[in-house]
Amino acid sequence: MRTVDPDTSSARAHGVRRASTRPLILTAAVLALVGLSPPIADSLGMGYLQGSLTRVVILGMAAVALDFIVGYGGLISLGHALFVGLGSYTAGILIYNLSQGWGPGADQALVVWPLAAGVGALMGWGLGALALRTRGVYFIMVTLAFNQMMFFLLNSLEAYGGDDGVRLPSRNRLGPLSLDDDVVFFYVCFALLVLVVVGFNLLIRSRFGWVIRGARDNDRRMRAIGVRTRRYQLIAFVLAAAVAALAGALAVNESQFLSPGISHWTVSGELLVMVLVGGLGSLIGGVIGAGVLLVLEELAIDFTSDWQFYVGVGLILVLLVARRGVAGVILGRHRNV
């Protein structure tokens, strides 16, 4: 279909910020680096980082979904951890029930993970429909309020340890793969991350993606050309919620510890920080941000107990010099659509 691409050629001539293949090359490079990180860490004698690397993949996945609605949809949500927590409890409860021999239980990943994503989508639909009645700072506050409601709800589940949480005896099972092997589990998460990144990259280039990107900049105008924008924004919110919930299900597998802490609003804030550090509106920036923050945390924690202070200072500096984050620095004028 696409015989010529006058868009990019003339854009280069003009030297303006335009879509090009460079963001996709960066995306592929980051994914390749993440994919190769376990053997690299191993060969450097830092195999102990395996857990952190898996967390980079999982939180990166949640952050990519958050960037989709914040960077492309203009919906600044401080409630993303709500869905991570929901997915985490969906998976965690099923695993725990099975081990205790009461209530509905399941440990098959192919059942539990889609279910977690589905529960996240359903909750995203309900809460998104309510939250999208507001805009701007009110949307932030409403999503934050929902986030804390979920946090206290999960805190009150005494059967699952209340605010202490419970330890899970095992991870989900996935056919012949042994998810209890940390490296195998990493690559399963990584495969899902690749799917999520590719999926969202296709989405922002679809008609759906054009609409939410247009509505982000001028919602009124988008309605004036005949589009009911809220439907599109709601679906974007639902998709992000589903991916966040899937990440939650993976996270509880990683830690084998079910705790409401993962749904605290500060986790929503951390995910947003990952997006900002990595590069708002780049998708892959979510993974970069997750990597930068978790690695910084891992390194800084050896030197000082006040690492969060320094991360905060670093964040302010990054956003002062590079408003489009790490991805923005690398890509310059080129943007991921």
Add this chain to the structure above:
Amino acid sequence: MSSGTSNGAVEAGMGPTLTGRGLDKHFGSLHVTRSIDIGVSSGEIHALIGPNGAGKTTLLAQLSGELASDGGTVHLNGDDITDVDLPGRVQLGVCRSFQTSSPFPDFTVRENVLLALMAPDPGIGLFTRAGVDRRRNEFAAQLLEQVGFRADPSTPVTELDHGATRQLEVAMVLASTPSILLLDEPMAGLAPGEVEGMSALFSRLRDDYGILLVEHDMDVVFSLADRVTVLSDGEIVATGAPAEIRADQRVQALYLRESDV
């Protein structure tokens, strides 16, 4: 109501007709439009003039469905569309432009037109790759040519000069395949030569569309319009043919006293 000519006169004509009756809008204690009757039909340019704050833009917003009226009805070809929202009215063929240029900054000129073209597509297009349909691209190019757009269509809209942006605005409105155009000062800020080009364009469009035109440039209004309605403090002062409006004492007293008309 002290309108010079009946609004019904033109409604009896052929083609799509948009009619507002008794349109009312309050913003708090401010009564912005007061029981306004107005109509526009295919084949005519109906100019809406009046001093700043007369309620022209509010009236346009009520007709386009962007603002819900506090009173009154809007009909399209006899069908009551009062409760149809802004996107719904666009799909029915009533499309507005904005006083301030507002193309989507993240897209090129061509992509902006394509956005307007693909707006009525069914479904939400999760799996439809945007911007690659050849026929759509050709149609977008035609629309841009029709409005006299000369620059490269793959220019990001943020780099356009004002005149080209106004042309793009008109192309985007036409891309919605409307029958009724509600244009809010489409020539604001244009250079004299550009005004001429735009006037000629509207003159050509008159055959295929009904155009309600909010405009400040009296030369344009009187040379272009088939009908002129004068609005002041939310009320219609006069409606009639340009010659009648020119001669109207109340209009001169109210609006034209400082002008050379």
